[in-house]
Amino acid sequence: MTDTTDRAGELADLAARFPALHAPQRWAWGGIDAQFSAELPPDGLITNIHxxxxxxxxxxxxxxxxxHWxxxxxxxxxxxxxxSCLARELREEAGAGLAGPPVWLGAHRCVTDSPVPYRPWQPHPEKAWLWGWAEVTVDSAPTNPADGEQVVEVRAMPPAEAGRLLTRGREAWWGELIALAVESRSNHS
Structure with a gap:
């Protein structure tokens, strides 16, 4: 079996075990069609990191x-x-810093209906939202810049509770993303 065949099998297995995460999505709030893949996109397409x-x-x-959680x-x-984006966003929103290197799980490859990019320097109409996990240390309050979300609470909780809070009133794929991160973390121990 070749490496390409092995990788294709791994990707198919992930899609079968996390079907909601891998299903095509319509993010109406942004006029975006998105689909998750564990295959990482090129750096130039990545506009968002979570x-x-x-x-x-x-x-x-x-x-x-x-x-909103x-x-x-x-x-x-x-x-x-x-x-740099990851470090900045962690500090701004969670008052946290990395305590270990991030492990990238995959990305939502996106195509937007918008006639212009969200920010002038971003790729358009295709882009990608990168998802990963890492060990973090919450050691301060969120910096809450004026142009960002105004965070009123940061809480560490069991993964199952985090999955429930993220999926409340939203798509089921959020819970699967947490489950994939937990699985990946246990495989890296």
Missing amino acids: LVGFSQGQVVLCRDARG FLPGGTREEAESIE
């Missing part, structure tokens, strides 16, 4: 002023590296 942060085995979630992460700035 992390399942683990603190002592628990998942770190953020809650904004609207009561989310994983820390966000949009890359012009010419910003993936690593």
Whole structure:
């Protein structure tokens, strides 16, 4: 069996075990069609980076002023590296820093209906949202910049609870993303 055949089998297995995560998505809020793959996109397509942060085995979630729970992460700035974006977003939204290197799970490859990119320097109409996990340390309050989400609570919780909070009123794939991160983390121990 070749490496390509092995990788194709791994990707098919992941899609079968996490079907909601791998299903085509329509993100109406952004006019975006998206589909997850464990195959990582080229750096130039990545516009957003999000992390399942683990603190002592628990998942770190953020809650904004609207009561919306989310994983820390966000949009890359012009010419910003993936690593710099991740560090900045963790500090801004969770008051956290990396305690270990990130492990990339995959990305949603996206195509937007919008006639212009979200930010002028972003690729358009195709882009990618990168998802990963890492060990983190929550050691301060979120910095809450004026142009970002206003985080009112950061909480570390068991992965099952994090999955429930993320899927409440939303797509089931959020819970599968948490489960994939937990599985990947246990495989890296």
